[in-house]
Amino acid sequence: MAQIAELGRRIELVSMDPHCHDITIGLYRDVADQAVEFTAFSYSRREGAVERVGFVNQAMKVLGGLEASPDAPDRLRFPCGQDHRRAVQRLFMDACKIASSTPLEPRAMNIFDKKSQLTMIATSEGGGRYRVTSDGTGPEAERRIDAVTRGLVRLAELESLETGAASFPCGYTHDRLVGLLLKRALNVRVAMREAEAAAARGIMAAPSQQQAP
Amino acid sequence: MTTHPAETMSSRERVIAALRRQPVDRTAVCNPTSVATVELMDMVEAPFPVANRDPELMAALALTGHTELGFDSVMPVFSIIQESSALGCNMQWEQKDNWPTVRMREPIWKDVDDIRIPNDFLAHPDMRCVTDAIVMLRRQLGDEVAIIGKTMGPWTLGYHCFGVEPFLLMSLDDQAKTKLALERMKEATILFGQAQIDAGADALTLPDHATGDLVSADYYLRYLKDLHIEFAERLSVPLILHICGRTVDRMGYIAETGMAAFHFDSKNKPAESMEAVDGRIALIGNINNPETLFAKGPEEVRAEVYANLEAGVQAIGPECAIPLQTPIENLTEIVRAVRDWHAARAH
Numbered sequence: 054m055a056q057i058a059e060l061g062r063r064i065e066l067v068s069m070d071p072h073c074h075d076i077t078i079g080l081y082r083d084v085a086d087q088a089v090e091f092t093a094f095s096y097s098r099r100e101g102a103v104e105r106v107g108f109v110n111q112a113m114k115v116l117g118g119l120e121a122s123p124d125a126p127d128r129l130r131f132p133c134g135q136d137h138r139r140a141v142q143r144l145f146m147d148a149c150k151i152a153s154s155t156p157l158e159p160r161a162m163n164i165f166d167k168k169s170q171l172t173m174i175a176t177s178e179g180g181g182r183y184r185v186t187s188d189g190t191g192p193e194a195e196r197r198i199d200a201v202t203r204g205l206v207r208l209a210e211l212e213s214l215e216t217g218a219a220s221f222p223c224g225y226t227h228d229r230l231v232g233l234l235l236k237r238a239l240n241v242r243v244a245m246r247e248a249e250a251a252a253a254r255g256i257m258a259a260p261s262q263q264q265a266p
Numbered sequence: 267m268t269t270h271p272a273e274t275m276s277s278r279e280r281v282i283a284a285l286r287r288q289p290v291d292r293t294a295v296c297n298p299t300s301v302a303t304v305e306l307m308d309m310v311e312a313p314f315p316v317a318n319r320d321p322e323l324m325a326a327l328a329l330t331g332h333t334e335l336g337f338d339s340v341m342p343v344f345s346i347i348q349e350s351s352a353l354g355c356n357m358q359w360e361q362k363d364n365w366p367t368v369r370m371r372e373p374i375w376k377d378v379d380d381i382r383i384p385n386d387f388l389a390h391p392d393m394r395c396v397t398d399a400i401v402m403l404r405r406q407l408g409d410e411v412a413i414i415g416k417t418m419g420p421w422t423l424g425y426h427c428f429g430v431e432p433f434l435l436m437s438l439d440d441q442a443k444t445k446l447a448l449e450r451m452k453e454a455t456i457l458f459g460q461a462q463i464d465a466g467a468d469a470l471t472l473p474d475h476a477t478g479d480l481v482s483a484d485y486y487l488r489y490l491k492d493l494h495i496e497f498a499e500r501l502s503v504p505l506i507l508h509i510c511g512r513t514v515d516r517m518g519y520i521a522e523t524g525m526a527a528f529h530f531d532s533k534n535k536p537a538e539s540m541e542a543v544d545g546r547i548a549l550i551g552n553i554n555n556p557e558t559l560f561a562k563g564p565e566e567v568r569a570e571v572y573a574n575l576e577a578g579v580q581a582i583g584p585e586c587a588i589p590l591q592t593p594i595e596n597l598t599e600i601v602r603a604v605r606d607w608h609a610a611r612a613h
């Protein structure tokens with residue numbers, strides 16, 4: 054008997070969750086009442102799988118600012134009702150990296166940058182607009198502010214404004230999401246490579262195309 | 267709402283008729299290669315790598331291809347390494363989300379005189395896993411669903427056991443030695459194929475990776491065509507030859523082997539492939555894996571299904587073993603698209 058769940062389209066996958074018996078958890082996207090909604094789901098019936106998915110949902114709320122859908126508590130949406138696809142994919146993957154025993158709290162909107170030895174700070178200016186500054190000055194500080202801003206633009210599909218500023222197209226504030234993404238924005242190439250490597254697993258290659266183990 | 271015409275054939279009847287190029291009630295949806303995914307593994311608690319080594323898990327995971335995805339066939343031999351494991355190759359079994367592979371940088375044979383098929387080849391646990399799984403599936407499915415087994419061809423076994431580069435160099439330097447090597451290795455193909463037929467397989471996929479990027483059409487003619495003719499003569503079920511990559515240059519030769527079908531890659535367009543085989547062999551395929559099934563959505567899957575149907579391809583399915591992270595909705599779309607296409611033409 055078919056067990057396939059009707060959840061919309063799958064937009065991200067964690068194929069082996071190390072915190073729960075290597076279960077696979079998918080993130081699905083659907084539209085309800087003109088709002089984009091997301092559902093984390095696993096087909097696993099192993100002990101703890103339901104609780105684990107519940108934790109991932111909670112982590113996405115706390116770290117990314119998602120809210121439960123009014124009609125279905127397992128479905129989540131941004132307050133703006135928009136997609137923010139790349140950001141929610143990153144949010145989901147990061148949520149799945151956290152052990153269920155870890156207390157959850159929103160990430161700060163500032164982070165120490167090893168490359169410059171400065172603290173990078175993201176500040177909301179309202180209307181979805183964010184400005185990146187640092188606690189230092191000089192060419193290195195400016196270079197890193199620019200890099201971090203471009204990183205946020207790439208990770209969250211923001212609109213670039215003047216140097217050091219970017220905004221969410223929806224015009225809504227997304228402080229928790231920015232706090233989460235700030236760490237990745239310090240080195241966005243690593244984040245992208247990680248995502249590409251995860252996606253490349255599980256593709257069978259003909260013997261002549263295989264990389265040697 | 268689309269009304270679908272009533273289906274008058276069982277899935278098994280449909281696949282066998284397709285392989286024989288006989289009339290069908292609707293085009294078969296068939297997987298000569300794996301449609302296992304990590305989500306299906308979770309559904310039946312049959313993860314890799316153990317689902318490649320335990321017959322009950324192998325059968326359970328294979329069954330989802332019909333019960334969950336709606337395919338007309340099940341194919342339990344997900345990987346391409348069972349024989350190589352039994353021949354003594356060093357294996358990398360990997361994890362749930364990756365394919366087991368042969369350590370081809372650690373070849374077990376250096377020369378043609380090293381080739382040896384062990385007396386207990388079929389009794390090796392990785393071989394018994396397959397035959398036992400087929401027995402279980404036949405018992406569960408009765409006459410309703412086609413069971414497709416898989417036996418690797420000698421070119422692929424050559425890559426696995428000699429290493430890709432040494433084997434290719436041998437084929438360049440010493441034609442007689444290469445032919446002798448293939449002749450000796452072909453017995454593994456026959457033995458494993460027959461064992462699966464005896465277990466209840468309705469058809470066999472025969473992957474032989476003389477792929478277009480490294481092996482020319484001339485090489486296919488020189489080294490493999492006669493062997494493939496022999497396989498078609500000696501194995502008593504329909505054979506489905508599988509070769510990855512751009513192969514339209516050799517499809518004419520393949521069509522002369524007596525094999526029932528050729529499972530073709532998306533690098534070959536459906537219409538040009540049908541023209542190349544000219545009705546002498548059935549085609550199965552050729553929905554693209556890495557771009558379409560894995561990375562795009564149902565609309566793109568449907569478009570490729572329709573292109574195959576419009577070209578007259580006899581059975582529709584993915585072009586090769588699907589990526590383990592393929593979304594289920596893209597796989598179920600294949601069956602939906604085939605049914606809708608036929609429904610539109612019935613009215």
